[in-house]
Amino acid sequence: xxxxxxxxxxxxxxxxxxxxxxxxxxxxxxxxxxxxxxxxxxxxxxxxxxxxxxxxxxxxxxxxxxxxxxxxxxxxxxxxxxxxxxxxxxxxxxxxxxxxxxxxxxxxxxxxxxxxxxxxxxxxxxxxxxxxxxxxxxxxxxxxxxxxxxxxxxxxxxxxxxxxxxxxxxxxxxxxxxxxxxxxxxxxxxxxxxxxxxxxxxxxxxxxxxxxxxxxxxxxxxxxxxxxxxxxxxxxxxxxxxxxxxxxxxxxxxxxxxxxxxxxxxxxxxxxxxxxxxxxxxxxxxxxxxxxxxxx
Amino acid sequence: xxxxxxxxxxxxxxxxxxxxxxxxxxxxxxxxxxxxxxxxxxxxxxxxxxxxxxxxxxxxxxxxxxxxxxxxxxxxxxxxxxxxxxxxxxxxxxxxxxxxxxxxxxxxxxxxxxxxxxxxxxxxxxxxxxxxxxxxxxxxxxxxxxxxxxxxxxxxxxxxxxxxxxxxxxxxxxxxxxxxxxxxxxxxxxxxxxxxxxxxxxxxxxxxxxxxxxxxxxxxxxxxxxxxxxxxxxxxxx
Numbered sequence: 001x002x003x004x005x006x007x008x009x010x011x012x013x014x015x016x017x018x019x020x021x022x023x024x025x026x027x028x029x030x031x032x033x034x035x036x037x038x039x040x041x042x043x044x045x046x047x048x049x050x051x052x053x054x055x056x057x058x059x060x061x062x063x064x065x066x067x068x069x070x071x072x073x074x075x076x077x078x079x080x081x082x083x084x085x086x087x088x089x090x091x092x093x094x095x096x097x098x099x100x101x102x103x104x105x106x107x108x109x110x111x112x113x114x115x116x117x118x119x120x121x122x123x124x125x126x127x128x129x130x131x132x133x134x135x136x137x138x139x140x141x142x143x144x145x146x147x148x149x150x151x152x153x154x155x156x157x158x159x160x161x162x163x164x165x166x167x168x169x170x171x172x173x174x175x176x177x178x179x180x181x182x183x184x185x186x187x188x189x190x191x192x193x194x195x196x197x198x199x200x201x202x203x204x205x206x207x208x209x210x211x212x213x214x215x216x217x218x219x220x221x222x223x224x225x226x227x228x229x230x231x232x233x234x235x236x237x238x239x240x241x242x243x244x245x246x247x248x249x250x251x252x253x254x255x256x257x258x259x260x261x262x263x264x265x266x267x268x269x270x271x272x273x274x275x276x277x278x279x280x281x282x283x284x285x286x287x288x289x290x291x292x293x294x295x296x
Numbered sequence: 297x298x299x300x301x302x303x304x305x306x307x308x309x310x311x312x313x314x315x316x317x318x319x320x321x322x323x324x325x326x327x328x329x330x331x332x333x334x335x336x337x338x339x340x341x342x343x344x345x346x347x348x349x350x351x352x353x354x355x356x357x358x359x360x361x362x363x364x365x366x367x368x369x370x371x372x373x374x375x376x377x378x379x380x381x382x383x384x385x386x387x388x389x390x391x392x393x394x395x396x397x398x399x400x401x402x403x404x405x406x407x408x409x410x411x412x413x414x415x416x417x418x419x420x421x422x423x424x425x426x427x428x429x430x431x432x433x434x435x436x437x438x439x440x441x442x443x444x445x446x447x448x449x450x451x452x453x454x455x456x457x458x459x460x461x462x463x464x465x466x467x468x469x470x471x472x473x474x475x476x477x478x479x480x481x482x483x484x485x486x487x488x489x490x491x492x493x494x495x496x497x498x499x500x501x502x503x504x505x506x507x508x509x510x511x512x513x514x515x516x517x518x519x520x521x522x523x524x525x526x527x528x529x530x531x532x533x534x
Contacts, residue, residue: 025525082518086525113440118479121425125503128398156391171387186379236399
């Protein structure tokens with residue numbers, strides 16, 4: 001079983017998609033690098049930390065992006081963001097069966113501050129444009145850097161999210177919250193608490209991710225394919241967003257006073273919430289099937 | 297500028313905007329039309345409640361008043377930095393707000409945003425930056441985070457960032473830099489009511505910010521990278 005967590009972005013592309021099928025847009029040989037990192041004496045990468053292109057998934061044409069957590073934590077700068085937007089806009093022209101986003105990112109690349117912020121906004125708009133064109137967008141999250149910041153918002157603008165239990169999905173990182181609000185607010189060194197709060201199992205219980213898988217590239221591939229097959233009602237609709245409004249309101253009413261994720265799991269109806277972190281992904285999915293929430 | 301003074305200047309024909317928990321909702325009259333107004337005040341951090349309240353108002357506008365233009369008034373210090381908001385999935389609440397703005401656009405509502413005080417990071421991505429066109433007042437502060445925090449995270453000395461912020465639009469806060477990069481359509485000076493009328497009259501033509509950033513010299517690569525990929529080229533246009 002090959003770990004998804006430990007693979008690089010390019011290894012994930014090779015193994016999650018049909019062998020040899022990935023064709024990269026604006027590949028590293030194009031030598032398009034960040035125009036901003038040099039003045040900070042920061043290293044550049046010839047792919048600016050993301051590979052985008054087209055490929056086959058079980059024979060079906062898909063467009064795909066993979067962020068490389070090893071380069072600046074997968075953070076989005078001007079070129080990185082523009083590569084994502086270019087791929088998404090080209091998808092609308094070429095109508096693949098789906099777009100897969102293999103996300104591993106801290107969000108806006110602070111070295112490119114303002115340009116990074118606008119870039120993330122452009123990615124968000126482009127994802128929603130792809131959905132409006134009837135093409136499902138599936139987010140895959142399983143890298144060690146998690147999916148944070150504005151890209152945590154972008155992930156929730158897709159049709160479905162696939163996560164492993166090691167994956168994390170959130171807005172602000174624990175360190176940022178600890179720095180701003182104190183260690184008693186969020187102890188960033190308490191790894192178990194960090195996972196209970198942002199990890200795949202918690203997100204799956206809340207209904208913020210649609211599939212929870214073991215940390216293997218094969219499991220991610222199967223789940224991504226399954227989500228492509230299941231994708232219905234791809235564009236945004238008023239009815240669906242009114243339903244999401246009701247679900248998010250109910251979540252707040254029900255759990256807004258809760259202080260600790262395990263308390264939330266108990267309130268959901270789990271008798272032994274302390275046992276949940278120990279379960280393997282498949283056993284966990286079966287165990288919580290009756291109580292997990294659906295937020296779509 | 298406080299929101300009462302602002303809305304009075306934007307809507308000389310009259311408006312009915314209320315503040316509840318630092319969320320603004322209501323409407324204003326422009327000619328023979330009503331413009332829906334939604335936003336925040338007091339630099340409030342956007343938490344799950346703040347996002348949800350704005351989303352609800354937008355959905356009610358789409359349901360009850362098809363096609364009515366929407367004005368988003370931006371004043372936020374960014375997303376709320378709390379464990380509890382993260383546990384509840386604040387990214388989902390903010391994404392929901394952004395999707396509601398997108399839905400309104402798709403259904404023919406003109407979306408105009410105005411940064412009248414502060415705009416930061418996550419609170420800005422799902423509000424002003426989702427508009428067809430985002431404008432700013434000259435004194436507005438727009439940024440990702442303060443330079444001291446940025447220095448800590450990037451490990452670049454604050455003195456160097458301060459120096460860069462003088463003439464580099466990427467690091468400096470403020471509407472002029474966002475204007476150059478295409479993130480802000482224009483800065484409103486003088487007659488705000490007239491500026492709003494003009495903004496409401498424009499068509500929404502998709503997301504043209506990268507092209508604006510290239511034309512204005514603030515972002516030289518984004519548009520060229522996008523264009524090369526869409527065209528299937530492996531080299532950028534000069």
